[in-house]
Amino acid sequence: MNRISLKLSIMMTSVALAAMLAGVWIAASDRENESRAMLLPDRVMTLFPDPKPLTAFALTDHQNRVFDLSRLKGKWSFLFFGFTHCPDVCPTTLAELARARDNIAKNTPGAEDIQFVFISVDPNRDTAGKLRQYVTYFHTTFLGVTGNDAQIAKLAGQLDAAYQVAFTPGMENYPVYHTTTVFLVDPRARYHAIFTPPLDAETIGRRFKVLRELEGAKAT
C-alpha cells in the first residue's frame, strides 16, 4: 500500500517535473522562434541581409518638386508602384498602408522619420494634380510621384519592380500591370526589405518596429 502510494507520488512528481521542463522548453523555443522570425524572410516581410544602396534617379512629386535619391535619405520609405485608374489593388493597398502608417505612428517611438510614396507608372494620365488628390485622400502625409518612362524605369529597375503599361493611343482605359509588392528603403537609401500581399497594417507595423529597433541598435 505504502509502496504503491510512494511509487504514485514519485510518478506524479516526475510527471509534474516533466511538465515544468516541457513548459520551460516550449517557452524557450518560442522565444527562439520569435527572434528567428524577426530575421528570416516570412510571408509578410522579406529582409535583405545585405541592403543594396540605391543610385541616382529623378522623379517629380505631387507638389512639382524634384523627388530624387536625396529625398530617400534620413527616412524609412515605403514605396508602392501603381496608377490612379486602378480600381482594386491600388486603393486596397493604399488604404492598408494608411492604416499601417497610423499604427506605426502610434506604436513606434520617433516614427516621424517615415514616408509613404506612391509611384505612378502611368504618367500619361496621372498628372501632379491628380496624384495629389489621389494620395492625400488615403493619408494627408502620402506622397505621389511620377516621371517619364525612362525616369520611372531608373528607380523601378533598381528594385526589380515589374510594371507594364499597354498604352494605346485613343483608348481611354488601356490596361496597366504592376507589382503588388511594397518596397522598404532605409534612411541610408538602401533597398532593405519588401512586404508582399496579403498586406495587413498590424503585421507591417509590428515587423517595421522590430526592424527599426534592430537597425537603431546597429547604428549606435
Add this chain to the structure above:
Amino acid sequence: MRWRRTVFACLVLALTPFPAASEEAVVSVRDAWVRETPPGMTMMAGYMALRNNTSRPQVLVAASSSGFETVMIHRTIVKDGMAGMAHESQIELTPNASLIFAPGGYHLMLMSPKRTLRAGDSVAINLKFRGGLVLAVAFEVRK
C-alpha cells in the same frame, strides 16, 4: 367537410408562387459593398459574397447598374510578378457553395459613377444569372 377546405387552402398556398422569395433562395448575396474613391476618380470596385443555395450550378453572366456608365465582372490576376485585370464573361457558382468577390480577386468594376458616391451611400446593382434570374442588390459605399 371542414378538413377538405383546409386541405384545399394548404394546396393553394403551396402552389402559389412567391417569385421574390424563391429567387432569393437560388442565390443569396451578403456583405455587398463598394469602396469609396478619392475625389475625381472614376474607377470603383464592388465586392460581395455570393452563395448558390441550389444543387445545380448557377452562372453569373452580367452585372448592370443605372448608377454607373459601365459595370463589368473582373478578376485581379497576378502574372509574371505583376497584377492586372482580366475580364470574366461569366462565373459559375458551384452548387451549395459560396463565392467571394474580395479585394485582390473577383470584383465588379464600376466605371464613371453618375453621381459622387460617399461612404454611407447605397447604390443598386443588378446581377444577371443564366436562365433569367436577376437580383437587385444594394451595395453600401464604404471607406
